[in-house]
Amino acid sequence: MTTMKVKGMIMVVIMMLCIPINAQTQSDKTLVAYFSATGTTEKAAKLIVEVTGGTLYEIQPEKEYVAADLDWHDKSSRSSVEMSDAKSRPALNSKPENLADYDTIYIGFPIWWNSVPRIINTFIESNDFAGKTIIPFATSGSSSISNAEKELQETYPDLKWQKGRLLNGATKEDIKKWTKK
Ligand SMILES: Cc1cc2nc3c(=O)[nH]c(=O)nc-3n(C[C@H](O)[C@H](O)[C@H](O)COP(=O)(O)O)c2cc1C
Numbered sequence: 001m002t003t004m005k006v007k008g009m010i011m012v013v014i015m016m017l018c019i020p021i022n023a024q025t026q027s028d029k030t031l032v033a034y035f036s037a038t039g040t041t042e043k044a045a046k047l048i049v050e051v052t053g054g055t056l057y058e059i060q061p062e063k064e065y066v067a068a069d070l071d072w073h074d075k076s077s078r079s080s081v082e083m084s085d086a087k088s089r090p091a092l093n094s095k096p097e098n099l100a101d102y103d104t105i106y107i108g109f110p111i112w113w114n115s116v117p118r119i120i121n122t123f124i125e126s127n128d129f130a131g132k133t134i135i136p137f138a139t140s141g142s143s144s145i146s147n148a149e150k151e152l153q154e155t156y157p158d159l160k161w162q163k164g165r166l167l168n169g170a171t172k173e174d175i176k177k178w179t180k181k
Contacts, residue, residue, distance in 0.1 A: 028103050029054070029055070029101055029102045029103055029104070030052045030053070030054030030055070030103070030104045030106065031054060031055050031057055031099070031105045031106070032045050032049050032052070032055065032056050032057065032106045032108070033045075033057040033058075033059055033096065033105060033106065033107050033108070033123065034056075034057070034058060034059060034106075034107070034108035034109065035058075035059040035060075035061075035108070035109045035110070035119050035120060035123070036058075036108070036109075037070055037110060037117075038070070038110070040110065041108045041109060041110050041137075041138065041167075042058070044108060044137060044139055044167040044175075045106070045108045045137075047167075047170065047171075047172050048106055048108075048175055048179065050172060051172060051175045051179055052106075052179055054104075054106070055102075057096045059119060059120070059123045060092065060094060061090050061093060061119050062090070062091035062092060062093050063090070063091070065078065065079065072112075072113070079117075082117075082118045083112055083113045083115065083117075083118065088118045089118060089119075089121055089122040089125065090118055090119045090122055091122065092119070092122055092123060092126060095127065099127055099128065099129075100128075102132065103132060103133060104132065104133045104134075104135065105129060105132050105133070105134050105135070106134075106135045106136075106137055107123070107124070107134060107135070107136050107137070108136070108137045108138060108139075108167075109136075109138055110138065110139055110140065111139070111140035111141075111143045111145065111148055111166075114147050114148070115147060115148050115151055116148045116151060116152060120152075121155070124152075124156055124159075129159055130158070130159075131160070132159075132160065133160050133162055134159050134160060134161050135162045135163075135164060136148070136152060136161070136164035136165075137164055137165050137166070137167050138164070138165075138166055138167070139167055139168050140168060144166055145164050145166040148164075149161075149163075149164045
């Protein structure tokens with residue numbers, strides 16, 4: 001056999017070995033969707049993407065939240081008005097593409113008023129998450145994710161929720177340990 005033929009055969013064997021690996025990694029796709037008003041939750045979302053190899057998606061409001069909108073001392077600020085109305089659904093800028101391709105969806109947000117920013121409700125209600133595994137994560141000043149998580153499960157009982165996690169100050173190692181579970 002010529003050296004060329006041997007090289008060719010080796011290449012074919014390598015390619016055959018690679019096909020099942022590719023097929024497997026593509027069969028479980030992860031989307032890491034997050035809303036972040038001041039960048040903290042975004043950092044956590046990016047670490048999840050690094051660890052899981054998922055696709056990053058920013059949940060963007062049609063109208064960006066400026067500092068005055070986020071003033072929780074002001075009862076008439078945009079966030080206070082939205083959070084005091086359980087039916088408030090701030091409009092989104094876009095929708096994730098090819099959502100049907102994803103099996104696991106992380107949904108991240110800052111804790112607002114010990115709860116979930118209403119834009120997360122808009123996001124959940126404007127997309128079809130049936131049959132997908134949904135994992136919430138959050139960052140906060142000090143509150144836990146428990147109440148936010150409970151509210152999400154109660155509001156959307158038909159969705160397949162998995163235990164969420166507060167990622168305040170989480171490192172890549174912390175996220176590796178968590179996502180392995
Ligand atoms: C309107 C508003 C309400 C908040 N409510 C809470 C709260 O109830 N508990 C808490 O620990 N932190 C609260 N925070 C702090 C944020 O959860 C925290 O700073 C978060 O990490 C911000 O994430 P981001 O930078 O991704 O927007 C609130 C912040 C805002 C703007």
